[in-house]
Each structure stands twice: as structure tokens, then as C-alpha cells.
Amino acid sequence: MPKPPEPPGARRHRIEACPEGVRAALGAIMAELVAGGLGDGARRDAEIVLAEVLTNIARHAYGGAGGPVRLALRALGDGHVQCSVIDWGRPMPRGALPSASMPDPQGRPEGGFGWPLIRLLSAGVAYERLGRRNRLRLLLRLRGA
Amino acid sequence: MQISVRREGAALVAQLDEARLDAAVAIQFKDRMREIAAGAPDRVILDLSRVEFLDSSGLGAVIAVMKMLGPERRLELAALGPAVERVVRLTRMDTVFTIHAEAP
Numbered sequence: 001m002p003k004p005p006e007p008p009g010a011r012r013h014r015i016e017a018c019p020e021g022v023r024a025a026l027g028a029i030m031a032e033l034v035a036g037g038l039g040d041g042a043r044r045d046a047e048i049v050l051a052e053v054l055t056n057i058a059r060h061a062y063g064g065a066g067g068p069v070r071l072a073l074r075a076l077g078d079g080h081v082q083c084s085v086i087d088w089g090r091p092m093p094r095g096a097l098p099s100a101s102m103p104d105p106q107g108r109p110e111g112g113f114g115w116p117l118i119r120l121l122s123a124g125v126a127y128e129r130l131g132r133r134n135r136l137r138l139l140l141r142l143r144g145a
Numbered sequence: 146m147q148i149s150v151r152r153e154g155a156a157l158v159a160q161l162d163e164a165r166l167d168a169a170v171a172i173q174f175k176d177r178m179r180e181i182a183a184g185a186p187d188r189v190i191l192d193l194s195r196v197e198f199l200d201s202s203g204l205g206a207v208i209a210v211m212k213m214l215g216p217e218r219r220l221e222l223a224a225l226g227p228a229v230e231r232v233v234r235l236t237r238m239d240t241v242f243t244i245h246a247e248a249p
Contacts, residue, residue, distance in 0.1 A: 019169035044228040051200045055168045105237040110208050113201035113236050120235055 010072035017058040017067045017087065026051055029073065036075055042144035045121040052114040053085055053136060061089025061134055080123055083138040091129045146173035150181055153249040157185045160192035166203035178210045187218050192248035194224035199232050223248040
């Protein structure tokens with residue numbers, strides 16, 4: 001299998017795509033980001049973004065059956081952290097990022113919040129299907145709300 | 146999934162004794178709240194003072210519990226920490242739930 005492209009000097013994490021794997025990975029990643037200077041508000045936002053991304057991979061890309069995820073973080077030195085997330089699950093529907101619009105709260109929705117939250121709380125996000133892999137590239141803020 | 150239940154006047158207060166309400170515990174939370182709701186009065190207050198992290202799965206479970214209580218009983222939220230409050234506000238669910246700064 002070809003090695004996935006990752007930014008140079010990146011911190012890499014191997015994650016099992018299941019709820020417990022996501023929890024364990026978030027603990028390690030958030031500790032690393034805080035050590036790298038992540039502020040309190042930005043910490044809250046980054047944790048929500050990464051939780052939603054990883055949970056979506058477990059639930060939708062792998063359909064709850066589990067599978068590997070590779071995550072790499074790299075500080076860009078301009079107040080942002082670049083995050084690359086790769087999985088070998090199903091592609092995004094229609095090969096594109098899901099809708100960024102928040103569901104209407106009056107409809108008492110029980111889901112559909114994940115991607116709108118990711119879009120609101122990250123500084124940028126891009127998706128590519130690379131052969132049998134999905135790659136998300138996220139830009140997280142080191143300082144924020 | 147540990148939830149402590151107490152009565153405060155006419156309301157039932159359910160305190161979630163977990164630091165995270167996320168995809169890992171969303172189903173257990175709903176199941177436990179279903180048992181608690183079975184004998185609950187008209188007003189149920191969910192005390193989230195110990196919850197430090199809420200994701201969209203956890204929020205979806207809270208909304209499912211509100212719907213489970215039916216139109217005649219209310220679910221209110223109390224003691225939201227900064228991370229929990231951020232998710233509730235961004236999803237505009239603060240327009241649906243009555244939110245108390247502190248649990249009674």
C-alpha cells in the first residue's frame with residue numbers, strides 16, 4: 001500500500017475508528033495540541049471538530065464495522081494547525097463534503113449537526129478521494145473564541 | 146452510565162455523573178433516561194454540571210430524551226459548562242430548551 005502523503009514534521013496518530021478509539025485518540029491529540037499552545041476557546045472548538053470528523057468516519061465511512069484512521073497534525077506557525085485525516089472506508093456521498101447548513105432546531109432533529117459544526121469551528125476543510133482512501137484536510141485555529 | 150436522580154419540589158433532577166456525553170455513551174444515556182422517565186413528573190431537569198464535553202451524538206441523545214418525555218412533560222437543561230454551552234448555542238438548540246445557569 002503506498003504511504004499516504006503527510007506534511008513534513010507532522011505528529012502522527014493511528015486511530016481505531018470506533019467510539020472508544022475516538023475517545024482515546026482525542027485524549028492524546030488534545031494533550032498534544034495544548035502543549036503546542038492551543039488556547040482554551042480554540043481547544044473546545046478543535047475537540048468538537050476532531051470528535052465529529054472521527055465519529056463520522058467510524059459511523060459512515062466504516063459503517064460501524066471499525067477500521068484504521070491515520071491522523072497527522074502540523075503547526076503552520078501562522079496561528080493554525082493543519083490536520084490531515086485518512087481512512088480506507090466508503091467515499092463521501094456524491095464525492096463531496098456534506099451540507100454546511102445547520103438543521104432547523106424547531107424540527108427537534110436528532111442528527112445532522114456534525115458537518116455544520118465542523119464547518120463552523122474550523123478555519124477550512126477540504127475532501128479528496130484518493131484511490132481507495134478518503135483524505136480530509138482541516139485547518140484548526142490555535143487561538144479563538 | 147451513571148445518572149443520579151433527586152426530587153426538587155415538583156421537578157425531577159437527573160445529574161449526569163460523566164465527564165463526556167459523546168458517541169461512546171449516547172445509547173446508554175438514552176436507555177438510562179428512558180428508565181428514569183418512566184416514573185418522572187411533568188418537569189425533568191438534566192443537570193450537566195459534571196459534563197465537560199458534548200458532541201453532536203450526545204446532543205442528539207438529549208433531544209431524543211426530550212421527545213421521549215412527550216408533549217406533556219418538559220426537559221430542561223441546567224449548569225452547562227463552556228464546551229457544552231458552545232455546542233448547544235451553535236446548533237441553536239438554546240431556542241428549544243429552557244436553560245438554567247445552575248441546577249436546583
